Amino acid sequence: MDVRKIFLDEREIPRQWYNIQADMPNPMKPPLHPGTGKPVGPEDLAPVFPMPLIEQEVSQQRWIDIPDEVMEKLLIWRPSPLYRATALEKALGTPAKIFYKNEGVSPAGSHKPNTAIAQAYYNKKFGIKRLTTETGAGQWGSAIAFACKLFGLECQVYMVRISFDQKPFRKLMMQTWGAKCTASPSDKTNAGRDILAKMPDTPGSLGIAISEAIEDAVTSKDTRYSLGSVLNHVLLHQTIIGLEAQKQMQKVGLYPDVVIGCVGGGSNFAGLAFPYVRDKIHGKNLTVIGVEPAACPTMTRAPFVYDFGDTAKTTPLLPMHSLGHSFVPPPVHAGGLRYHGVAPLVSQLLVDRLIEARSVKQMECYAAAMLWAQTEGFISAPETSHAIAVAIQEAKKAKEEGKEKVILLNWSGHGLMDLTGYDAYMSGKLKDYELPQSEIDSALDEIKDYPKP
Numbered sequence: 001m002d003v004r005k006i007f008l009d010e011r012e013i014p015r016q017w018y019n020i021q022a023d024m025p026n027p028m029k030p031p032l033h034p035g036t037g038k039p040v041g042p043e044d045l046a047p048v049f050p051m052p053l054i055e056q057e058v059s060q061q062r063w064i065d066i067p068d069e070v071m072e073k074l075l076i077w078r079p080s081p082l083y084r085a086t087a088l089e090k091a092l093g094t095p096a097k098i099f100y101k102n103e104g105v106s107p108a109g110s111h112k113p114n115t116a117i118a119q120a121y122y123n124k125k126f127g128i129k130r131l132t133t134e135t136g137a138g139q140w141g142s143a144i145a146f147a148c149k150l151f152g153l154e155c156q157v158y159m160v161r162i163s164f165d166q167k168p169f170r171k172l173m174m175q176t177w178g179a180k181c182t183a184s185p186s187d188k189t190n191a192g193r194d195i196l197a198k199m200p201d202t203p204g205s206l207g208i209a210i211s212e213a214i215e216d217a218v219t220s221k222d223t224r225y226s227l228g229s230v231l232n233h234v235l236l237h238q239t240i241i242g243l244e245a246q247k248q249m250q251k252v253g254l255y256p257d258v259v260i261g262c263v264g265g266g267s268n269f270a271g272l273a274f275p276y277v278r279d280k281i282h283g284k285n286l287t288v289i290g291v292e293p294a295a296c297p298t299m300t301r302a303p304f305v306y307d308f309g310d311t312a313k314t315t316p317l318l319p320m321h322s323l324g325h326s327f328v329p330p331p332v333h334a335g336g337l338r339y340h341g342v343a344p345l346v347s348q349l350l351v352d353r354l355i356e357a358r359s360v361k362q363m364e365c366y367a368a369a370m371l372w373a374q375t376e377g378f379i380s381a382p383e384t385s386h387a388i389a390v391a392i393q394e395a396k397k398a399k400e401e402g403k404e405k406v407i408l409l410n411w412s413g414h415g416l417m418d419l420t421g422y423d424a425y426m427s428g429k430l431k432d433y434e435l436p437q438s439e440i441d442s443a444l445d446e447i448k449d450y451p452k453p
C-alpha cells in the first residue's frame with residue numbers, strides 16, 4: 001500500500017528558520033519613508049514593532065535559531081504531518097503523486113500560529129504588554145489571540161467587517177483565548193471613522209483593518225502592532241513548514257516537481273516554498289506556483305511598485321506588486337486573500353521569475369474544495385482551496401502528458417469555521433466576480449507618482 005502520512009519525530013523538528021534574503025540573486029529593494037523617500041531605518045519602525053523583530057526584518061543571516069521558549073509552544077502541534085492525497089489522485093485518475101503539508105492541525109486551524117507564537121514571544125521579552133492586529137478570515141486573529149494568551153499579553157483584533165459577519169465563531173474563538181475582537185472599519189480609530197464617513201456600507205478590507213490596528217498600537221501605552229503576513233520576519237517564521245516538508249519528502253525518497261501555495265500576503269506560500277526556492281536558486285529544476293483569487297489579482301494583474309501596506313497610508317512604502325492601497329477587493333469568501341499587495345520578498349522572486357503566479361475564480365476553488373472533502377475528507381479553508389484548485393490543474397496536466405509528477409501543496413488551514421461559503425456554493429448562490437480593468441486602473445492612478453522600485 002502507498003504511504004498515506006509521513007511524520008517527523010519531535011527530535012527531528014528544524015531548530016532554525018531559513019532566511020531567503022541570504023540567497024536571493026537580487027536583494028529586496030528597501031522600504032521607503034513616505035515623507036523623505038529614503039530607506040526606513042530601525043528607529044522608524046520602533047513605535048510599531050519590538051526591536052528583536054525589526055532586527056529579523058532586516059537580517060541577512062541565512063539561518064536564525066528558534067528560541068527554546070518558542071519551540072516549546074510550537075511542539076503543541078508541530079511537526080505537522082505530510083499527507084499523500086491518494087484518494088484525490090485516484091478520483092482524478094492521474095499518474096501524479098500529490099502531497100500536502102497539513103497546517104490545519106494547529107489549535108487555531110491554520111499555519112498562522114507559526115509566526116503568532118514567535119511574535120508574541122519577542123514582544124513579551126521586549127516588555128510589551130498588549131498587541132493589536134487585523135484579521136481577514138479570522139485565522140490570524142485566532143492565532144494571535146491564542147499566542148498572546150500563552151505568553152500573558154493582552155490582544156485587540158480588528159476583523160474585516162465582511163468576515164466578522166460571515167464567521168461569528170471565529171470571534172468566539174478569539175474571545176475564548178481572551179482577546180477583544182472588533183469589526184473593521186470601527187468607530188474606535190480615526191482611520192475607521194474616516195472610512196465609515198465615506199463608505200458606511202463598506203465590507204472592509206485588510207488594508208483598512210491594518211490602518212486601525214497600527215493607529216491603536218502607536219497611540220496606546222506598552223502596545224505594539226503585529227502583522228500576520230507580508231513582512232520578512234513573518235515569512236521567516238513560516239519557513240519551518242518547508243523545512244519540515246523537505247525532511248518528510250526525503251523519507252519517501254521524493255522531490256517535488258511542483259510546489260504550490262495560496263497567496264494572500266504570501267506567508268504560507270513562502271513558508272512552504274522558500275526552502276525549495278533556495279534549491280532552485282542553486283540549480284534544482286522545479287516549478288513554484290503562488291495562487292491568488294481572480295477577484296484580487298495582485299501578482300497576475302498588478303504592477304511591481306512602491307505602495308503603502310495599508311489604506312490610511314501609515315506604513316512605509318513597500319516594494320511590491322500592488323493593486324493600489326485604496327483598492328477594496330470584491331467580497332469573495334477567501335477573506336484572507338483579499339489584500340491589495342503581497343510580500344516584498346515574494347514580489348521580488350516573482351520579478352526574478354524564480355516563482356510563478358496563477359489566479360483562480362472562486363467557483364473553481366469551491367468545486368476543488370468539494371472534491372477534496374469528498375476524497376481526502378478534510379474541509380479546507382476557502383483560502384486553501386486556491387492551492388487545491390491549481391494542484392488539480394497540475395494533476396490533470398500530468399495525466400494529459402502521461403507524466404508521474406510529484407506535486408506538493410500547502411494545506412494552509414481547515415474550513416470548519418468557514419461553512420457559510422460552502423453553504424452559498426451548495427445552494428447555488430455563489431458567483432464569480434469579474435474585475436474590470438478600470439477598477440484596477442483607478443486605484444493605481446492614485447499611486448502613479450510614487451517612487452519606482
Ligand SMILES: Cc1ncc(COP(=O)(O)O)c(C=O)c1O
Pocket residue numbers: 110111136137138139140228229230262263264265266267268269335336337381383384412413414
Ligand atoms: C487558511 C489560510 N490560508 C492562507 C491565508 C493567506 O495568508 P498568507 O498569504 O499570509 O498565507 C490565510 C489568511 O488569513 C488563511 O487563513
